[in-house]
Amino acid sequence: MNIYKFYANGLYIVLDINSGAIHVVDKMTYDIMDVFDGSNDEEVLAAFAGQYAGSELTEVLGELHELIAAKKLFTPMLEVPLTFSQKPLVKSLCLHVAHDCNLRCGYCFAGTGDFGHDRGMMSKEVAEQAIEFIIKNSGPRINSEIDFFGGEPLMNMDTVRHAVAYVRRREIETGKKFKLTLTTNGVLLNDENTQFLNDNNISLVLSLDGRQAVHDNMRPFVNGQGSYDIVLKNEIKAIKSRNDENYFLRGTYTACNLDFAADVLDMADQGCTQLSVEPVVSKDSKYALTEEHLPKLFAEYDELAKVYLERKRNGQGFDFFHFNLDIDHGPCVAKRLSGCGAGHEYLAVTPEGDLYPCHQFVGREEFLLGNVADGVKNTELPNKFRQAHVLNKEECRECWARYYCGGGCHANADLFNKDIHQPYKIGCELQKKRLECAIMIQAVLTLESGK
Amino acid sequence: MAKHIITVNKASLQETVHTGGCGECQTSCQSACKTSCTVGNQVCKK
Numbered sequence: 001m002n003i004y005k006f007y008a009n010g011l012y013i014v015l016d017i018n019s020g021a022i023h024v025v026d027k028m029t030y031d032i033m034d035v036f037d038g039s040n041d042e043e044v045l046a047a048f049a050g051q052y053a054g055s056e057l058t059e060v061l062g063e064l065h066e067l068i069a070a071k072k073l074f075t076p077m078l079e080v081p082l083t084f085s086q087k088p089l090v091k092s093l094c095l096h097v098a099h100d101c102n103l104r105c106g107y108c109f110a111g112t113g114d115f116g117h118d119r120g121m122m123s124k125e126v127a128e129q130a131i132e133f134i135i136k137n138s139g140p141r142i143n144s145e146i147d148f149f150g151g152e153p154l155m156n157m158d159t160v161r162h163a164v165a166y167v168r169r170r171e172i173e174t175g176k177k178f179k180l181t182l183t184t185n186g187v188l189l190n191d192e193n194t195q196f197l198n199d200n201n202i203s204l205v206l207s208l209d210g211r212q213a214v215h216d217n218m219r220p221f222v223n224g225q226g227s228y229d230i231v232l233k234n235e236i237k238a239i240k241s242r243n244d245e246n247y248f249l250r251g252t253y254t255a256c257n258l259d260f261a262a263d264v265l266d267m268a269d270q271g272c273t274q275l276s277v278e279p280v281v282s283k284d285s286k287y288a289l290t291e292e293h294l295p296k297l298f299a300e301y302d303e304l305a306k307v308y309l310e311r312k313r314n315g316q317g318f319d320f321f322h323f324n325l326d327i328d329h330g331p332c333v334a335k336r337l338s339g340c341g342a343g344h345e346y347l348a349v350t351p352e353g354d355l356y357p358c359h360q361f362v363g364r365e366e367f368l369l370g371n372v373a374d375g376v377k378n379t380e381l382p383n384k385f386r387q388a389h390v391l392n393k394e395e396c397r398e399c400w401a402r403y404y405c406g407g408g409c410h411a412n413a414d415l416f417n418k419d420i421h422q423p424y425k426i427g428c429e430l431q432k433k434r435l436e437c438a439i440m441i442q443a444v445l446t447l448e449s450g451k
Numbered sequence: 452m453a454k455h456i457i458t459v460n461k462a463s464l465q466e467t468v469h470t471g472g473c474g475e476c477q478t479s480c481q482s483a484c485k486t487s488c489t490v491g492n493q494v495c496k497k
Contacts, residue, residue, distance in 0.1 A: 014456075018465075019465060020462035020464045021460065021462060021463075022462070023456050023457065023459070024456070025456045025457075028455065060455045063455055063456045072458060075465070079468070091474065091478065092477075141475060143496060145477060145478055179477065327459065328461050328462055329495060330462065330495070331471070331476055331493045332467035332470065332471020332472060332473075332495060333464050334467075334472035335471060335490060335495075339479070339490065340479045340490075341478050341479070345478060346480070404490065405490065406479055442459070442460070443459045446460070447457065
């Protein structure tokens with residue numbers, strides 16, 4: 001497939017998949033694209049003779065041929081140098097500094113923090129070993145990332161503080177630059193912790209599920225009491241203290257709140273502007289998303305996209321992670337095809353220093369790669385992950401969204417299909433819907449800006 | 452000026468075939484999602 005067309009929010013849109021060119025067209029051109037293959041003008045003229053005037057059809061065909069000549073329509077499949085098949089370099093680590101949590105979220109893929117094992121904290125020594133591991137294995141790359149994750153990382157602030165000081169010292173000694181992130185449920189986000197995170201330029205991913213009833217239903221304390229009041233207060237204070245910058249307020253929606261657009265807007269109404277709300281990934285639970293839910297979820301994304309545009313226009317805009325799309329200066333093809341990097345560029349580290357392909361694989365023992373103390377021992381798995389890129393997955397190779405989604409989440413593919421080459425279908429459908437919305441939004445904003 | 456078609460971007464993925472691949476960009480799942488991979492909204496470090 002080289003062309004994808006869709007109608008959204010009053011716009012007829014044609015995407016030239018292999019160049020990334022986005023064309024807003026009239027209804028006649030949209031119809032013609034059902035027949036036109038780049039070289040069959042006579043067939044087009046015959047097919048639409050009773051529907052559109054011949055002169056108009058000829059005009060459209062002329063414009064389409066101009067786009068073909070400019071390599072913006074029917075652009076052939078790219079010949080891509082497989083830079084991602086070269087020697088693996090690790091550039092990103094997810095440090096599970098605490099395999100314990102002070103919440104008992106219903107949908108937690110980490111088994112409420114312990115990942116199916118004993119609850120435990122990462123020592124300062126293991127954190128140092130992990131940092132040395134990424135420095136050693138990132139080769140000549142300058143930019144690397146570490147995310148402090150859990151469980152709940154603020155339950156082990158001693159190690160977080162130590163690791164941050166250690167990273168900053170090693171940056172000076174090695175010339176590398178580390179982007180640091182911390183993902184927290186917000187319960188322990190007090191003034192002292194917030195000050196430390198702000199002072200050290202650590203990006204925050206703050207969990208909040210939107211409306212209070214939705215949040216409390218899924219994110220209770222150990223005693224069953226809802227966490228919303230405490231979490232919201234702490235997170236809003238932290239966000240204000242960093243001038244509404246360098247964070248994402250992140251939620252999860254489930255079958256219990258299929259009307260999740262209301263949750264996104266509730267988060268925006270709290271004064272937060274950097275938002276990300278994701279579908280839950282779950283099998284066989286009462287809150288799991290199923291294919292029957294998709295029409296409702298698609299309608300929610302459509303509605304959210306409309307309100308998103310309205311609020312941008314009236315000066316009350318917010319950013320929604322999955323609607324962010326740079327249609328002019330996005331990532332290179334190599335990046336788009338290589339995907340998330342789990343298992344070779346991106347690894348997760350448990351409190352004991354064990355290495356897994358990503359945070360979601362932690363606890364799936366067949367995916368244990370090694371330990372930060374003595375490196376990756378299972379060299380077969382990283383190679384398997386590296387080769388599981390878009391062009392090597394049958395379904396992805398023909399998908400219109402192949403240059404945007406990165407081939408989907410390996411952990412979800414393994415969870416649902418026991419094969420990282422077979423993407424998780426519901427995830428794909430939602431991803432494609434979000435991309436349609438994102439492309440439409442960017443098209444509208446560009447048209448309205450008069451560029 | 453085209454009457455029936457407006458191209459809203461200047462993207463050319465082909466041009467990045469030879470210029471890209473430096474690997475300095477952020478890991479796509481690391482920042483704000485942690486449950487779904489998206490690369491289209493990543494930022495190029497160059």
